[in-house]
Ligand SMILES: Nc1ncnc2c1ncn2[C@@H]1O[C@H](COP(=O)(O)OP(=O)(O)O)[C@@H](O)[C@H]1O
């Protein structure tokens with residue numbers, strides 16, 4: 001028998017028993033539509049996340065953190081995320097760019113308005129990476145020591161300005177910077193009266209005793225340090241500088257999984273603030289004291305540590321290589337690429353779960369196919385006998401019936417895919433309407449990639465063929481003599 | 488074609504039904520053989536065995552020197568597709584196919600192309616006087632016409648031998664005569680015909696030879712159909 005005959009006989013039979021064929025095919029349609037709609041949701045979400053990750057360059061960035069306290073105990077040399085560490089990190093193979101997350105509080109003055117706000121220093125090169133590329137207006141700053149700043153939409157929103165109108169305006173940033181000078185000045189402040197009182201308390205004759213001498217000495221030192229700290233913390237210098245707003249970045253949305261402060265200052269220009277002293281972070285102060293860099297007078301070599309450093313990675317170097325090298329230096333790392341592996345695994349199980357639900361529906365539908373085909377054999381016994389008398393062998397009959405269940409599967413799967421797609425369009429419309437109404441970003445939650453269409457079709461076809469297998473071999477075994485007997 | 492000790496037994500509970508029991512007959516090319524006997528005497532069973540639709544319990548059938556029992560299932564199917572035509576008392580036309588569609592069905596299993604199938608089917612039906620009934624469904628045809636469609640279906644593949652199992656059993660006298668006339672005409676054109684019939688009159692007047700079966704055995708053979716047979 002040729003394919004055309006098989007097709008015309010099987011479709012002819014299905015057409016003849018329209019209602020029954022319709023019901024049987026409907027079972028497959030429902031199962032495949034459910035399968036497609038569910039997996040389309042999984043695929044859509046995965047695609048959404050992949051797109052966002054790509055768009056934000058999250059696959060090519062890695063965050064580096066100092067070791068946790070409990071980790072420190074084990075490591076031989078304590079790893080500090082300071083400028084030296086940045087230097088080392090920039091030489092790790094696969095790292096294109098290194099910049100610290102360096103945030104501090106500033107007072108921003110724009111015309112009559114004053115805002116207490118967080119600022120962040122960034123190298124110009126970092127702005128060109130996709131992580132920061134959502135430019136709303138203006139341009140990035142021209143170089144790292146430019147007297148320009150970028151602001152996010154949070155600022156323009158707060159000030160009630162449009163993104164374009166803030167470009168070119170002057171902004172005065174000031175920082176309350178503690179300095180060694182103010183600390184030292186405070187030790188000596190009112191020194192005279194205090195000295196006299198304290199000198200009276202010291203018993204000089206007892207100074208020959210080691211223990212007493214040590215106690216007095218530490219007592220005095222403690223006293224002096226107390227005054228120094230008081231001066232250092234409370235009597236800070238006000239450092240101010242004027243910048244021109246050169247660009248506006250898009251508002252930090254939930255989609256952006258990276259910290260961006262409302263004001264971004266070029267890396268070198270920002271040093272002007274930090275050079276003058278330490279920020280609010282007491283840890284910086286103690287680190288400096290411990291490392292012996294506290295009293296180093298030259299501003300440039302002041303060693304401060306950063307809570308977080310961002311690495312821009314060469315996309316051709318696997319992130320594992322970089323994270324291994326960085327972790328070998330004693331730091332902790334976080335990369336979205338690693339995170340994405342987890343997410344992908346989650347989606348794999350998610351898809352499997354949805355697929356199994358679809359499979360169960362399909363198995364139920366396949367029972368319908370078995371039922372239809374077995375009924376059909378009983379009714380068509382005489383026809384089968386006749387075909388055999390005309391020269392059909394068992395194989396011909398088997399193929400004929402398998403073809404029929406294959407046609408049921410193919411029709412059901414095709415219609416099911418179309419219905420599944422329609423369901424996702426409807427669900428997507430509803431979901432997007434809700435998102436818009438709730439003021440969220442409109443997102444497409446469903447996707448129908450080629451592999452899903454193909455899988456659904458093959459799934460429907462295969463299960464139908466398997467369902468047709470038993471009826472087909474039963475049909476093939478029909479005894480023509482008995483089938484053709486007069487009764 | 489000849490049979491050697493051909494047996495076909497059916498097991499029915501503890502007993503055995505010898506539907507065909509040690510039959511030895513020889514059928515010559517171009518013969519018109521009549522097969523008579525009471526109901527249940529094994530006529531249909533013998534016919535099905537000869538047509539390659541059933542397999543013997545023992546014994547053999549030789550066709551042109553080759554034993555049918557040595558055939559594989561596929562070869563047997565090919566034998567049915569190419570060498571053998573069959574017609575039945577109940578016509579066995581497929582009700583959802585037209586006359587032409589029914590005739591074409593016989594060419595599905597011998598590698599005939601669809602346009603050729605169509606041409607041959609139309610030609611065959613026209614030869615049998617059904618040129619104006621091509622697109623009629625069996626339900627719209629008279630019994631005689633239906634049997635003629637069945638004959639067209641059996642003959643369209645140009646078989647060497649035609650097996651007719653009580654072809655007139657469902658027909659009235661005139662139609663029976665017409666059909667038997669047709670078979671006799673085809674026989675004169677060279678077709679070997681083996682016809683089971685209850686109608687002794689028909690059997691006598693048309694066939695060259697009459698074989699009578701009784702409980703699975705051939706009990707009487709005569710080359711002169713005018714010699715009276717037993718009761719039927
Ligand atoms: N499948 C079967 N199982 C059991 N007995 C059968 C079967 N087919 C035929 N027979 C028996 O074989 C005998 C011959 O039947 P058959 O060849 O149809 O007779 P006829 O055609 O001469 O009327 C009958 O007794 C019948 O009951």
Ligand SMILES: [Mg+2]
Pocket residue numbers: 530531532652
């Ligand atoms: Mg019979």
